[in-house]
Every structure is written in structure tokens, then in C-alpha cells.
Amino acid sequence: MNEKLTAETIAQSLGSGLAGAFVLTVLHESVRRVVPEAPRADLLGMRAIAKGLKAAGQQPPPDDKLHTLALGGDIVANTLYYSLVGLGGRENAWLLGSTLGAAAGVGAVALPGPMGLGTEPSARTPATAAMTIGWYLVGGLAAAAVYQLFGRSNR
Template identity: 30%
Template sequence: MSFINRSIAGLAGALALTGVHEIFKKCTKGAPNLDQVGEEAVRTSLEKVDAPVTDEEQVYAAAMGGNILSNALLFSTLATSTNTSQIISKTLGTGLLGAAGTIGLADQLLGNNKATDTDQKKWMTTGYYLLGAVVSIGVYNLLERRSKK
């Protein structure tokens, strides 16, 4: 049951991160546009196999799917404990690691990085990942408590 609970919790965190990101991207000036990172990764991958990019909506959909999947995997790794001190350290560590990875990847993939090029965007990205980590561990603990009843 724990593997299923970790998977559900990881997906919940990834969806929370993605949902908040999409809301802020549409409603807040100067919000990060993390989609650019995934879209550039998709385009680069397609170029390497000589596949033409013909539909930007498909690139966006592939990027979103990849983002959700990779974030779900990241967050599911933290959902392994119900011990309070471990929860705090794993949540902070995973959230900060995810944010640092995304910010670093944006710098690597996007030559003219507009996704996370300001301090505001970097802090918002960090907040998104911390939120995803908190949601993941919360869902995991809820599921674990319910499965023990």
C-alpha cells in the first residue's frame, strides 16, 4: 500500500505545483513561465532525432506531461515517513532541490532565460516546489493513516 500511497501523494504534489504555476502565470505580472523549460527540452529532443516541430500545442502538451511526471516522481521520493523531524527535513530538501534543479535547468536549456531570470521568478519557483512538497507529504500521511485503520 505504501508504494501506491507514495505515487498518489507525488502526483498530488505535482498537480498542486502545476496548478499554482498556471494560475500565477496567467494572473501575475512577472511570474515565472516554467513551461518554457519543458518546451525547450521537447524541441531539443525532437531536433536530435530529426523530427520536425509542427504543432506548438503538442509541444506544450508533451512538456506539461513531462513536467507533471517528473515532479510526481520527485515528490513521491519524499513521501516515505510519518516522523515529524524527517517530514520537515525531507519536505524542505525536496522542495528546494526541485526548485534549484528547475532554475538551473532553465539556465542550461534557455540561452536567453526568461523563465526564471529575476529574483522574483526564482522565489516564486521555490515557493511552487515547496508547496508541491507540502501537499505530497500531507497526502501521503493522510493516506497512511487511513490505510492503518
Template identity: 45%
Template sequence: MKKLISNIIGGLAGAVTLNIIHQTVKAFDHKAPRVDLVGEEALTKGMEAMNLTPPTGNALFVATLAGDLLSNALYFSTIGLGKKKYLLLRGAAIGAAAGIGALTLTEPLGLSDEPVTRTDKTKVLTVAWYLVGGLVTALAIKGLRSKSSGL
């Protein structure tokens, strides 16, 4: 149970870090990745496909941010599965895979990839930010586990 809790808390730490970086940098750099726009499009299209009225404006932003935090926390929490020895390597691999997925899966899913692929800088930052999220998750899990074993 302690392992599961540390995985979830670690995944949340990585997801929050990813979103803090994203929200901060996009305010200052117009070439920053806009994964939030991809998420808003996905939420809107998904709700419309179910004949639901999607939120708009700030409500759409908040709903997308909440969904992003939850989905990334759950995804990043898988970093804690497997041997402790490979925790940082898994963090890097799972984070990089998420970033590459953001670049390559948007268009096949029927979403615009422009917010994450418009420039080479945007592409590199997209992968780098998810990589950082994965590494923060791995370090948080490692720290939580070492604290719980030392009690």
C-alpha cells in the first residue's frame, strides 16, 4: 500500500511540475508548446461526440487542466512499478515517451498537432517538459520510499 501511495504522490508531483512549467513558459514565450490547446480540443470533441455541450472560456481551461493533472498523474505513477534500481531510467523513458506521444499521436487522434509541432523549438520543449515531469516523478517516488523506510 505504501508503494502505491508513493507512486500516486510521485505521479502527482510530476504532473504538477509539468503543468507549472507549461503555464509559466507559455506566458512569456509565444513559441512554447500549447498542450493545453490540444487538451481543450480533445475535451470539446469528446463531449460533442457524446452529444454533450462542452464548457467554454475559463471553464474549458479549468476542466482541461484538471483532466490533464489527473491523467498525467496516473500515467507518471507507473514509473514506480518495477525494480527500484531502474526508477530514474523509467522516469526518463516514460517522460520522453509521453512527450513523443504528444508530438506524434495528436494528428492520428483527429486533433491539431500545430500547438506542439509548429517549430523545432516547440517540439524539443514538448518532449523536454514531459521528460522533466517523468524525472520529477521518479525522484519524488525515490524520496518518499526512502523516508517511509527510515521511519
């Protein structure tokens, strides 16, 4: 890595992560409304929040509020995750973005079942699983693209 860790590179990494998270969320929320096999990351988030609140002895909020909380949580978590694209510097952004995206997609398919969140939202059909992995990959690539664009604007 040739770049120093500065406030500017941290801001660029976070901005890139936000772009990746935004692209991912827009894909999930748009396509799920028209494609029956589309992944339902929103349901996984809602289930995770409800499960955590119940474990803490709290009553989960109504579904509409739970949905909003899940989307907000997804944006924050995915922003932080995709911001890791900056760790490898500009020369490795594409490789790191695609690796982060693919890993997140595989995790989104493989982990919900063992976590007690169910497999239907991200892996109910082969098409659902493929879209899940593909969309997280697209999020990682979007983060890499934005990180590269930040580098061009500094030249």
C-alpha cells in the first residue's frame, strides 16, 4: 500500500463504502418488488433486529418501523464493510472490492441459516442465491469504482 492513512483517505474509503452500500440497497429494494425469486435482505435484517431485541427482553417494533431500522442498519454495516476497499490502495481497489463483495455475498447465502434467521430470504432458490452473491459483488465493485474516482480527482 503506497498511500498513507490520512483523514482524506479515511473519508474517501467511507464515501466509497457508502456508495457500495447504497448500490446494494437500491438493488435489493428495487428488484424484490418485481422479481419473485429476488433476495430479501430486508427480511434478514428485520429478523436479526427482532431476535436481538427479544434476547434483550424487549418487544420488537411493528414491521414498518422494523423494516426502516433494518435498512438503516444495512446501510451503516455495509458502508463500514465496503469502506475496507481503501485498505489496499488505488492499485488494489478493484481486486479488494470484488473480493469483499463476493465474500459478503457468499456469507449472506451461507450464514443466515446457522444464525437462526432462515435460508429463504437469501437462498430459497438457486436464482435467489446467485442474485444475492451477485448483488453484493456489485456493491463491492461500486465501492472500488468510487474509490478510484476519488483518486482521479486528487491528481
